Amino acid sequence: MGRAFPGFWAGQTLSALGSQVTVFALPLLATSTAGAGAMDLGLLGAAQMAPPLLFGLPAGSWVDRLPRRATLICADLGRALLLVPLMVLGWHGALRLWHLYAVAFLSGCLSVAAATACQAFLPALVEPQRLVEANARLGASQSLARLLGPAMAGLLVSWMTAPLALGVDVLSFLVSAALLVWLRVDESGPSASRPSRGLWRDMAEGLGFLWSQPLLGPVATCAGLFNLFGGMILGVYFLYVTRELGLAPRQVGSLGAVFGLGALVGALLAGRITARVGVGPALVGALALGALADLLIPAAGLHEAAALPLLVAAQALIGLTNPVFQSNVLALYQALTPEHLRGRVGAALRFLVSALLPVGSLLGGVLGEAVGVRQSILLAALGTGLCALGLLPTPLRGLRSLPTSG
Known part of the structure; x- marks a missing residue:
């Protein structure tokens, strides 16, 4: 396994935990702060699940036009920045449901870009014969995040209230971005000189x-x-x-x-x-x-x-x-x-x-x-x-x- 992979793995684990906590914290924030009902939660769930279907294919074209590590860093920073207004609005009692819909959708779009870039970037970090093991370790991080995410979201909301609990998510994305910045890896990346033939x-x-x-x-x-x-x-x-x-x-x-x-x-x-x-x-x-x-x-x-x-x-x-x-x-x-x-x-x-x-x-x-x-x-x-x-x-x-x- 390459020397850069442990740092990358740690960053992706934190990012996965942050994403899972966000997925479960947003509905809790909607019900506790924004007074959401059943239809409102259904719309929030749709906003979270729509990006992979809408942008799953286009994301691949965009990732092939941009440096993969930079894409991952921007996705982490973007998801962190999106949560900050929710913290402020929730703390001051000014949070509205449309704020949550917008953040859920945009955060989902960034998660699609991050997942696509992660898979394309991994071969630059490990030897070909170790790809199965590396993917399995990243899969273990995803499994751990799905296992712990709901419990972490519930505990954080109970201890800190929903708006402040999002601060932990923000921190996880920022640390993940920092670990990516510190990576020492020779990424050849996609050819910037190759002209685009159009998205379709x-x-x-x-x-x-x-x-x-x-x-x-x-x-x-x-x-x-x-x-x-x-x-x-x-x-x-x-x-x-x-x-x-x-x-x-x-x-x-x-x-x-x-x-x-x-x-x-x-x-x-x-x-x-x-x-x-x-x-x-x-x-x-x-x-x-x-x-x-x-x-x-x-x-x-x-x-x-x-x-x-x-x-x-x-x-x-x-x-x-x-x-x-x-x-x-x-x-x-x-x-x-x-x-x-x-x-x-x-x-x-x-x-x-x-x-x-x-x-x-x-x-x-x-x-x-x-x-x-x-x-x-x-x-x-x-x-x-x-x-x-x-x-x-x-x-x-x-x-x-x-x-x-x-």
Whole structure:
């Protein structure tokens, strides 16, 4: 692992924690200070989730035109500056809901740029053979942030009130930016002299490269469809476990904690698993085990006594396999993509994989109304299994180590 990576990792961990605290602190600020109702919180959530769908693809073109480290620094500083007015307005009782909508949306836009730049910048920090391990460590930071973010937001708001709690978020972004400034790394960066051919053609170039690759194309397709079916499960999951299985809220919350812990463990073990079995088998195996875990969810409805143990096993296995799959997919993209295309190809991959998740959630709701909640989950789980089977005829099955873009 390169000497610059530990500082970069520390900075990205702080930035991820700050982002997660912000995600949960803004609704608390809306209800405690701005008097938000149900519709207001729905609009706030939409403002937080809209940027990846609106700017996920264009972000890749912009990242390929700018120095990646500078993009990350500006994203951290921008997110810190956006929170300062909320602190002041909240402290003086002048905060309005539109302030929160604007900050949530703009902060989300900067997070999209930061995530795209982070993936494109990583190969400048570590050796190619360590990309899986580096992605896994960054994934562990994300898992830790998702696990601790809600609790940290709640504690900070309880101790310091919501407006002042945002000051901790500001500090985390500033420290992250400082660590990036102090990095000593030779970043060749994108060619500033290469003329832009237009945003649409840039995005098409990224998508075209992704689909033309015999390894990346099938992975992107299967991962996108896997998320489509996963979204179908997630869309009706809480209805299923509470109404049909009769789980109490504390039990449902415990299942979420099991998933978070599993994801953290999976991220920590991803590098070792890949080193032992190889990139392709780890990637395909993780997807197959994730599909098996999905099948445990409808199986939980077969017997009341087995419901909770099967759901615990499902969430633990989903949590364990997700980081193994994701870290190998990211390493594969970083190894195969030329430096000047990494922003666009990475953005295309992220967009294709994530854009189908809300579509799946909607389809899950429609199918649940038509055939029943448990039956719709079973059909979706069978779909995730087909996605895993779809990778078996590809060259991925026997891929032991990362290839190169050359």
